[in-house]
Amino acid sequence: MGKVARRKSVRLDPGAARSKLVGRNLAGWCITPTSSCELLLLILDVQSDWATLTLDLWLASLEGGPVREEYAPSGDRKREEDRMLRKDLRSATLIVLSFSLPCAQLSAQENQPADAGKPQIAEVAEPQENTVVSANALQKATQNPVASLISVPIQNSANFGVGPYDRTQDVINVQPVIPVRISENWNLITRFIQPFVWQPYPASTVGGQFGIGDMNPAFFLSPARPGKLIWGAGPTIVIPTATSSVVGQGKLSMGPSVVALTQPGPWTFGALVNNVFSIVGSSHRPAVNQMLLQYFINYNLKKGWFISSSPIITANWHSRASGEAADGNDTPGGSVWTVPFGGGVGRIMRLGFQPVNITAQFYGSAVHPPGASPWGMRLQLALLFPKLTNGQKMGLMKKTLQEMQEQQQKKK
Numbered sequence: 001m002g003k004v005a006r007r008k009s010v011r012l013d014p015g016a017a018r019s020k021l022v023g024r025n026l027a028g029w030c031i032t033p034t035s036s037c038e039l040l041l042l043i044l045d046v047q048s049d050w051a052t053l054t055l056d057l058w059l060a061s062l063e064g065g066p067v068r069e070e071y072a073p074s075g076d077r078k079r080e081e082d083r084m085l086r087k088d089l090r091s092a093t094l095i096v097l098s099f100s101l102p103c104a105q106l107s108a109q110e111n112q113p114a115d116a117g118k119p120q121i122a123e124v125a126e127p128q129e130n131t132v133v134s135a136n137a138l139q140k141a142t143q144n145p146v147a148s149l150i151s152v153p154i155q156n157s158a159n160f161g162v163g164p165y166d167r168t169q170d171v172i173n174v175q176p177v178i179p180v181r182i183s184e185n186w187n188l189i190t191r192f193i194q195p196f197v198w199q200p201y202p203a204s205t206v207g208g209q210f211g212i213g214d215m216n217p218a219f220f221l222s223p224a225r226p227g228k229l230i231w232g233a234g235p236t237i238v239i240p241t242a243t244s245s246v247v248g249q250g251k252l253s254m255g256p257s258v259v260a261l262t263q264p265g266p267w268t269f270g271a272l273v274n275n276v277f278s279i280v281g282s283s284h285r286p287a288v289n290q291m292l293l294q295y296f297i298n299y300n301l302k303k304g305w306f307i308s309s310s311p312i313i314t315a316n317w318h319s320r321a322s323g324e325a326a327d328g329n330d331t332p333g334g335s336v337w338t339v340p341f342g343g344g345v346g347r348i349m350r351l352g353f354q355p356v357n358i359t360a361q362f363y364g365s366a367v368h369p370p371g372a373s374p375w376g377m378r379l380q381l382a383l384l385f386p387k388l389t390n391g392q393k394m395g396l397m398k399k400t401l402q403e404m405q406e407q408q409q410k411k412k
Contacts, residue, residue, distance in 0.1 A: 034354075138355055139300045139306055144270075164371070165204070174196075191219075196211075197247040199211075214234065219236075225228060230270075232260075240281060250282040251278035257278050266299055273291070273292065275292075291315050296308070339368075341365075347359075357382040
């Protein structure tokens with residue numbers, strides 16, 4: 001079979017692609033099913049299932065990205081040549097992908113191992129609509145803290161009305177979740193929380209302290225094939241990584257953590273609870289004995305939308321209540337509990353090839369320590385990395401190609 005001329009140009013880098021294609025007549029290219037199949041297989045067999053995001057960025061650049069200056073023609077013809085280049089590149093891309101989809105399916109079937117009759121090989125069959133990772137499946141997975149789903153949530157919490165001057169505290173939490181199959185029956189889910197904190201000075205109308213807060217990893221051992229009740233348990237640790245005493249506790253703390261949930265129909269009901277105790281740390285800082293309870297209720301709607309409520313209830317057992325005697329481990333306060341209520345909405349969607357979970361929630365506190373925030377807003381963008389079968393990858397490519405063709409037809 002023939003090969004694509006200029007083989008080195010089959011790369012997913014926009015700059016490299018343009019440098020090879022500028023000034024050449026794409027209609028004269030020899031594009032064969034074998035070579036176009038190799039292009040798709042190159043895309044599908046990169047190091048990560050979701051590295052195909054690079055292709056999406058490449059196609060986006062073809063839709064109207066500027067030609068880099070070093071490759072652009074000079075003079076009055078520049079605008080016209082840029083327009084013709086983008087048109088040729090879009091046409092060539094659609095041709096290559098049109099050839100690649102059926103060819104890649106044939107190649108996958110030819111390369112199946114001898115035991116291809118086993119049930120697990122059925123994943124490589126011709127892609128149908130249901131082979132693409134559905135929003136419903138991702139909804140359930142994102143609402144399960146111990147699901148086998150790699151995700152990177154980035155959460156911003158704005159807490160309003162802090163102190164007598166109604167200042168605003170802002171906390172950005174980066175919270176990667178990494179599940180690992182440690183045996184046939186058990187998964188280990190590792191969850192890290194790394195806060196970046198802006199803490200306003202409560203006794204001033206201006207100024208504050210920004211810094212990295214204490215890191216909080218948690219480890220959950222969970223059944224790989226749970227029943228109706230999904231659960232996980234393990235240790236949680238607070239590591240004193242704070243860059244300032246204002247944004248950290250100055251103590252190494254640890255304790256047990258447990259999560260349990262059930263997901264009947266479109267609902268998810270569950271709760272996560274932990275309690276940490278300080279072990280070592282600065283002798284000038286109060287001892288730590290704190291509980292966190294987060295219950296979560298979700299109702300899934302159509303097209304990836306869902307309604308969610310997941311307030312975080314905390315208890316500082318060393319907080320000195322009004323009228324109580326103080327000791328060396330007490331912290332200023334007057335209320336042990338912080339009890340918020342509220343909720344919001346979210347949606348599972350795609351940004352190019354990348355599935356994301358976007359949520360917006362608002363909470364008010366029925367009980368909180370004096371001077372603490374009475375209400376706040378929580379915004380979150382979570383990058384989702386589900387593990388795809390070959391059939392799902394080809395189904396996703398097919399769906400994206402159809403969307404591209406529809407967009408081209410609308411422009412006409």
